[in-house]
Amino acid sequence: MHTLAQLRAGELSGITRLDLSCGLTEFPAEIFDLANTLEILNLSGNALSSLPDDLHRLTRLRVLFCSDNRFSQLPACLGQCAALTMIGFRANRIVDVPAAALPPLLRWLILTDNCIETLPPELGERPNLQKLMLAGNCLKALPPSLSQCHRLELLRIAANRFDALPQWLLTLPSLTWLAYAGNPLETEADHAALEATPLIEWSSLRLEQRLGEGASGVISRAGWRRADGSEQPVAVKLYKGEMTSDGSPLHEMNACITAGMHPNLIRVEGRIHGHPYGQQGLVMQLIDPSYRNLAGLPSLDSCSRDVYAEECRFSAEVALKIAQGIASAAEHLHQQGITHGDLYGHNILLNDQGECLLGDFGGASFHATTDSLETQALQRIEVRAFGILLGELLARIDLGLSDAQRDALEDLERRCCQPDVLTRPGFAEVVKQLRTM
Template sequence: MHTLAQLRAGELSGITRLDLAEGLTEFPREIFDLADSLEVLNLSGNALSALPEDLHRLTRLRVLFCSDNRFTELPACIGQCAALTMIGFKANRIAHVPAAALPPLLRWLILTDNCIETLPSELGERPYLQKLMLAGNRLRGLPESMHNCHRLELIRIAANQFTDLPQWLLTLPSLTWLAYAGNPLETEADAAALDATPRIDWSALHLEKKLGEGASGVIHQAVWQPADQPSTPVAVKLYKGEMTSDGSPLHEMNACITAGLHSNLIRVEGRIVDHPQQTAGLVMQLIPPSFRNLASLPSLASCSRDIYPDDLRLSAAVALRIASGIASVAEHLHGHGITHGDLYGHNILWNEQGDCLLGDFGAASFHEISDSLESRALQRIEVRAFGVLLGELLARIDSGLSDELRGVLEDLERRCCQPQVLARPGFSEVVRQLESL
């Protein structure tokens, strides 16, 4: 994090990224002294409500973050920034998004947790739009013009006021990751599964070290001491209860429970009751330390695609075992009326033998179990996510894969990713083909 004093003293000359959070109520004009180099400007966590009309003087600016401020309107001036591709205004008070605020090269727009009821039709005229985060607003629909957004791969519309999904949305050729939980349109979670989940008293848990933290909650290693039974090492996830980019953490908890048991899912032992702050939480199976994340989150540059270690190499047997496990658990989830919504390498834990677990249900949504054009389309959108993953695994196989087998798998990847959504195979077919190999 930089300081205003450094900026005013000229100590930041030539930097490409500026991070400034000092309770600012006005845009520091000294930022324009960095116009020849500045590419990423992060003014999140201040008290700003406006940006200067001449912001376009920052001619190299590609990324602008202004989350957790006091904006009530997306500033029109940002639309004049010719190089700007990524905009983040999460957790403001934005109620109005003017068409003029959308720069021509817009690729990634984050407007999570605001007060937006409508979006301008010009959003559908941004051909590079790839990632759109709109969870936690008051939207009832999307502009019809967005059927032209053929590059859109990820969209989050959870926790809004949608009573149905736009039919054109389900036909977008590149759409891969969709989250819509917490809207009136969504099918309810399985109440019987929620009621049948064991309740674990907070007093029976002893938290140990922190294992990790995400947007929706914090995970601790813990010891569970049931009455009159041996103690058990477990993982405890305590939900933050705040709106995330994917949606509500409580929807995530319901999806984890409803998903049930599968060898490629992290087992839920029970839900926590009687927490002193009434914090919601789950007690889950503790994963051995031999498991690690397959990939890292997308970067600013990769936008919607995961980042893999440069030195990650897999044998064909391990890669196929991972692919088969993920296809199998996705088929299981769809059978329970759940789309994961975030089927990515960074949400997969794996070990050297190819055992794998799909985690993070933050973007999960419920749909009708009965077969319909809509449920089939929702499932085939997720099949595309699997196709992307399969391609990423194939790119990292360094042994044991014949030319013939590679051709078969590359053909499966193409079929999963083809632009005609309903022409893609379902996961049952994908599982059968992988098992035959």
């Protein structure tokens, strides 16, 4: 994090990224001194409510973060920034998104956790739009012009006021990661599964070291004292209350429970009961430390694509085992009326033998289990996510894959990613084909 004193003293000359979070109420004019080099500007965590009309003087600015500020309108000056591709205004007070605020090269727009009721039709006139994050607003509809955004891959509209998904949305050729939980349109979670989940008293848990923290909660290693006096090592996830980019953490908890048992899903032992502050949480299977994330999160440059380590390579046996396990887990989820919504390498844990677990249900949504065109489309949107994952695995196989196997897998990848949503295979067919290999 940089300081205002450094900026005013000229110590930051030549930098390409500036991070300022120091209670700012006005845009520091000294930022314009960096116009020749500045590409990423992060002003999150301040008290700003406006930006200068001549922001376009920052001619190299590609990325702007202004989350956790006091904006009530997305600033119109953004639309004049010719190089700007990514805009993040999470957790402000925005009610108005003027068409003038949308830069021509817009690729990634984050407006999570605001008060937006409508979006301008001009949003659909941004052909590069790839990632659109709108969870936690007051939207009842999307502009029909978004049907023209054929590059749109990730859409988050959870925790809004949608009574139905627009039919054109389910036909978008590139849509891959869709989250819509917490809207009136969503099918209810399986209350029988929720009620059947054992309650685990907080007093029987002994928290040990923290294992990690995400947008939805904190995971810790713990000891669970069973009724027979024995102690079982477990993982405890305590959910946060605030909105995440995917939606409500409590919807994530319900999806984890409703998902049920599968060898490629993390097992839920029970729900926490009696937390002293009323915090919601789950007790889950403790994952062996030999497991690691398959990939890293997308970067500012990769946008909707995971980042893999340069040295990440697989044998054909391991890659096929990963593909079979994740396809089987996704088939199981769809049978329970759940789309994962975030089927990505960075949400997959694996060991050296290719044993893998699909985690992070933050983007999960419920849908009807009846076989309708809408259900088929929702499921096949997720099939595209698997096709992308399969391609990433194929690109990293070193040994053991015959020409015939590669041809068959590349054909499966193409079929999973074809632009006509309903002609993609379902996961039952995907699993069947993978098992023949």
